[in-house]
Amino acid sequence: MSIEVKxxxxxxxxxxxxxxxxxCPGCGDHAVLNCLHKAMAELSIPPHKTAVISGIGCSSRLPYYMNTYxxxxxxxxxxxxxxxxxxxxPDLSVWLITGDGDCLAIGGNHFIHVVRRNVDMNIVLFNNKIYGLTxxxxxxxxxxxxxxxxxxxxTIEEPFVPAxxxxxxxxxxxxxxxxxxLKNSTDILAASAKHKGTSVVEVLVNCVIFNDGTHKDIADKEYRAERTIFLRHGEKMLFGKDNDKGLVLDGLKLKAVTIGQDGYxxxxxxxxxxxxxxxxxxxxxxxxGGEMPVALGVIRAVEAPVYGEELYKQMEAVQTKKPNLKLNDILMSGEVWQVKE
Known part of the structure; x- marks a missing residue:
């Protein structure tokens, strides 16, 4: 059931x-689509072995733009x-395209349970903090x-944080x-597809019509280096235009410091x-967030049992014990009764 990567x-x-x-022209969804095409090319999983599923919303139009199932x-x-x-x-590479409304409102229950089950699929969550389609x-x-x-x-409500x-x-x-x-987004999408289990990639996208600039403070090149930190496994947590800032633990909290100042x-x-x-x-x-840089990149990637693989192991175990079992055998097993007129 593993996906062969070429x-x-x-x-x-x-x-x-x-x-x-x-x-809409200028919508951030265009960039994500472009990165997804590039990531799939890097993975080189054949289009006929790829399925792109979506719900409802602006981002959910994406399957139309894919030469896949x-x-x-x-x-x-x-x-x-x-x-x-x-x-x-299980041989298909399955992608779920969804948005913050589709995924976390009406779809919230389905989202947490697919994550909990660790189904081997890649969830791309477009987060523009607005309902654009409606x-x-x-x-x-x-x-x-x-x-x-x-x-x-x-709004008087506290927001969900996808992470x-x-x-x-x-x-x-x-x-x-x-x-x-685009470069890092493509790399992240490719990394998510190589992960065994449910991968969730939150993409901060801009809605130019109804919520323009919602991620401006971190997305603009003018601010990005100082207000974001791109995490790479096994590397120091550094950020800033000159990579002169980093993260340390201050008790049970993270703290951003400048190297060479205050003894760090x-x-x-x-x-x-x-x-x-x-x-x-x-x-x-x-x-x-806030006074701390927003974390980008792969934050978590751990191995765990995968839903589909565990399910097929159970099926194979049953089939080994009773290889010739037919549907009628199952229906007639256990307690049965007959209704007479």
């Missing part, structure tokens, strides 16, 4: 359909349908106080990227470990 066999255009891309499904139920696709045909209502990730058509006085939900559901892979950072040296800077099963540090990293 290189230099396909190119990005092999995964592109002939359909006109119907997103695709299924534009039901609002919030993409994870359940993708689970069925992967379970029925014209500008606040979403489950909109910040408290956000003014929208459905919250004219500002927090993923780790709370015992997720084995979580990564975060920005739509404008490069040796004091933490090394990122994405593969530790203890998710305490992963949660601290994924929840950073």
């Amino acid at each position: 290189y230099a066999k396909y190119v990005a255009k092999d995964y592109k359909s002939d359909q006109y891309v119907r997103w 695709g299924f534009h499904t039901i609002h919030g139920r993409g994870a359940a349908i993708a689970t069925g696709v992967k379970t029925a045909n 014209k500008g209502q606040y979403s489950p990730t909109s910040d408290r106080g956000f003014v929208s058509k459905s919250s004219p006085l500002g 927090e939900l993923t780790l709370g559901a015992r997720g084995t892979f979580f990564a975060r990227s920005i739509d404008v950072d 040296t490069l040796d004091d800077i933490l090394v990122h470990d994405a593969t530790t099963h203890d998710n305490t540090m992963h949660l601290l990293l994924s929840m950073m």
Whole structure:
């Protein structure tokens, strides 16, 4: 059931359909689609062995733009349908394309359970903090106080943090990227596909019509180096234009420091470990923001039993014990009764 990864066999255009891309000009979804085509070319899993599933929303139009199998499904139920696709045909590389509304509102229950089960699929979660398709209502990730058509006085709700939900559901892979950072986004998507189990990639995307600039403070090149930190497994957690800042532990909290100031040296800077099963540090990293840099890159990538593989082991065990068992044998097993007129 493992996916065989080969290189230099396909190119990005092999995964592109002939359909006109119907997103608003300037929408961040265009960039994610471009990165997905490139990531699939890097993986070189044949298009006919790839299935792209989506729910409902702007991002969920993406299967139309893929030269692969695709299924534009039901609002919030993409994870359940993708689970069925992967379970029925474990040789497929399955991608779930979803948005913050589709995934975390009506689809929230399906999301946490597919993560908990560790089904071998790749979830790409487009987060623009708004309902774009239905014209500008606040979403489950909109910040408290956000003014929208459905919250004219500002929303009074606390937002979901996709990373927090993923780790709370015992997720084995979580990564975060920005739509404008094409190189790193492509690398992250490729890494997610190589992970065995459920991988969640949150992409911070811009909605130019209803929530323009929502990620401006970290997405713009002017601020990105100082307000984000790109994590790489086994490397020091450094950031800043000159890589002169880093993260250290201050008691039970993370602290951003400048190397050479207040006695801090490069040796004091933490090394990122994405593969530790203890998710305490992963949660601290994924929840950073405000005065702390926002964490990008692969934050968590651990090995764990995979749902489909475990299911097929059970099936094979039963079939080995009773190789000639037929449906009628199952129906007539155990207690049976006959209804007479």
